[in-house]
Amino acid sequence: MSNQPETNIAISFLNIHNIITRGLKVSLESVQGVIKRGIQGEKSREGFFNFIRALTSVMNAHHLTEDEIVFPYFRDKLPEAPFDSLTSWHHEMGLRLDEINLALDKCADKAQLETELRNIENPLARLNEDWPFHIQPETDEFINLADALIPVEEQLRLVRLFAEHGLKNAVPHYLTVPFMLYNLPEDDRKVFSERMPAEVVQNLVPIVWKAKWESMKPYLLE
Ligand SMILES: [Fe+2]
Ligand SMILES: [Fe+2]
Numbered sequence: 001m002s003n004q005p006e007t008n009i010a011i012s013f014l015n016i017h018n019i020i021t022r023g024l025k026v027s028l029e030s031v032q033g034v035i036k037r038g039i040q041g042e043k044s045r046e047g048f049f050n051f052i053r054a055l056t057s058v059m060n061a062h063h064l065t066e067d068e069i070v071f072p073y074f075r076d077k078l079p080e081a082p083f084d085s086l087t088s089w090h091h092e093m094g095l096r097l098d099e100i101n102l103a104l105d106k107c108a109d110k111a112q113l114e115t116e117l118r119n120i121e122n123p124l125a126r127l128n129e130d131w132p133f134h135i136q137p138e139t140d141e142f143i144n145l146a147d148a149l150i151p152v153e154e155q156l157r158l159v160r161l162f163a164e165h166g167l168k169n170a171v172p173h174y175l176t177v178p179f180m181l182y183n184l185p186e187d188d189r190k191v192f193s194e195r196m197p198a199e200v201v202q203n204l205v206p207i208v209w210k211a212k213w214e215s216m217k218p219y220l221l222e
Helices: 009-037 045-077 083-106 110-141 143-149 152-169 173-181 186-193 198-208 210-219
Strands: none
Touching: 009 045, 009 110, 009 143, 009 152, 009 173, 009 186, 045 083, 045 110, 045 152, 045 173, 045 210, 083 110, 110 143, 152 173, 173 186, 173 198, 173 210, 198 210
């Protein structure tokens, strides 16, 4: 066994960024498939909408955590890092996420469905395109510098703090927690779930919440 912590800052950001990267890609491909084939042919109508809803909530929560506690923490240590521009990017992406949620709300009306699917596809396509260019400077300008700047014990405290903050805003938990866990491959999921309360991972997700999230399974990893 190495003495390296299993959940340092770099790993925890890599995981949440990977969750969102996959969530965006799968959502976009699914919505394009539904536009082409119609919702009747979709693997799970409920799961399709739940998956996209969970994505928008997890993304918003991640941006809030960065703006409210991550960037303020790093600002003193890395005064040259582009935190202001990253925050305005969050604001821009937040507007796209609002558009998606508005369209999701209107999808219940069958007459509007085709139009609203396009209103989901367009902002999703932009987010999917922009996302790699947003996380690259985050990775280069503060995430990958964390190991050199912050002692191991302090990193563990921060990882927990960031995770709690993110979880608080990512609602409903019965969708967002399984969304986060099962957009990660198994090995990464194990590491990611270590910072969650055991009750959530061992009881709430697999048993208590199962009926509420399992519609998303066709879109999630095993
Ligand atoms: Fe960000
Ligand atoms: Fe980020």
